[in-house]
Amino acid sequence: MRTPIVAGNWKMNKTVEEARALVFAMSLKLREIEGVEKVLCPPFPALLAVSALLQGTDIGLGAQNLHWEEKGAFTGEVAPNMVAEFCQYVIIGHSERRAYFGETDGTVNKKIRAALAHDLIPIVCVGETETEYEAGQTGEVVRRQISLGFADVDPAKAAGIIVAYEPIWAIGTGKASSGENANAVLADYIRPALADLFGAETAQAIRIQYGGSVKGDNADEFFGQPEIDGALVGGASLKADDFLAIVQAASRP
Numbered sequence: 352m353r354t355p356i357v358a359g360n361w362k363m364n365k366t367v368e369e370a371r372a373l374v375f376a377m378s379l380k381l382r383e384i385e386g387v388e389k390v391l392c393p394p395f396p397a398l399l400a401v402s403a404l405l406q407g408t409d410i411g412l413g414a415q416n417l418h419w420e421e422k423g424a425f426t427g428e429v430a431p432n433m434v435a436e437f438c439q440y441v442i443i444g445h446s447e448r449r450a451y452f453g454e455t456d457g458t459v460n461k462k463i464r465a466a467l468a469h470d471l472i473p474i475v476c477v478g479e480t481e482t483e484y485e486a487g488q489t490g491e492v493v494r495r496q497i498s499l500g501f502a503d504v505d506p507a508k509a510a511g512i513i514v515a516y517e518p519i520w521a522i523g524t525g526k527a528s529s530g531e532n533a534n535a536v537l538a539d540y541i542r543p544a545l546a547d548l549f550g551a552e553t554a555q556a557i558r559i560q561y562g563g564s565v566k567g568d569n570a571d572e573f574f575g576q577p578e579i580d581g582a583l584v585g586g587a588s589l590k591a592d593d594f595l596a597i598v599q600a601a602s603r604p
């Protein structure tokens with residue numbers, strides 16, 4: 352059995368004060384929900400404040416990016432050991448980073464390996480554009496993202512990685528994939544691609560989230576699917592009640 356994991360990707364939202372207020376508004380209730388791994392991913396400037404608030408709770412903290420080099424002249428970047436000072440998780444290869452900041456399967460690969468070297472749990476995003484979806488290329492795209500992104504990843508560490516399937520056409524659009532469609536992508540392409548790299552047993556252990564317009568009122572549809580092990584939530588993670596409703600849904604057996 353894979354424990355479901357729900358992560359809130361706050362993207363470029365919330366000042367430190369706003370981040371504190373959001374955590375105050377939901378942490379007590381979040382802690383009461385059992386059977387789900389819970390993760391908050393605020394922007395970098397809020398990590399220190401949020402990590403202090405989460406001390407002693409079962410709520411994990413994640414960054415939204417990292418650089419693969421250890422240190423040096425990389426203006427504006429954040430090194431893996433700096434992320435690991437506060438975080439247990441790190442989102443890698445989000446489609447917004449691929450689309451706007453030049454992230455490629457190659458840089459995703461370097462970041463995954465750097466994260467694992469620092470005992471961070473990577474949450475690796477894959478997913479197709481609307482054009483690719485309509486052209487029937489979903490399988491080809493996610494298989495490529497996985498085979499290149501996870502190349503040379505230590506199989507002994509692979510079981511701990513989280514994959515987030517986020518069809519780009521469903522992100523921030525209110526137009527979520529159907530639960531059945533997302534489940535089929537996981538069953539037909541993503542888990543088999545992971546099995547090709549790491550073997551069937553490890554592939555079965557890897558948790559795969561769905562992301563893209565997940566809300567309190569559609570979460571059950573995803574969590575009821577056998578292959579979907581939780582969600583990576585954008586917009587609905589910015590409001591306490593909305594995020595709590597999704598985590599609640601993931602805790603239902």
Ligand code: 13P
Nearest residue numbers: 360522523563564585586
């Ligand atoms: P939305 O939930 O806002 O569609 O965003 C999904 C996402 O990109 C999470 O990483």
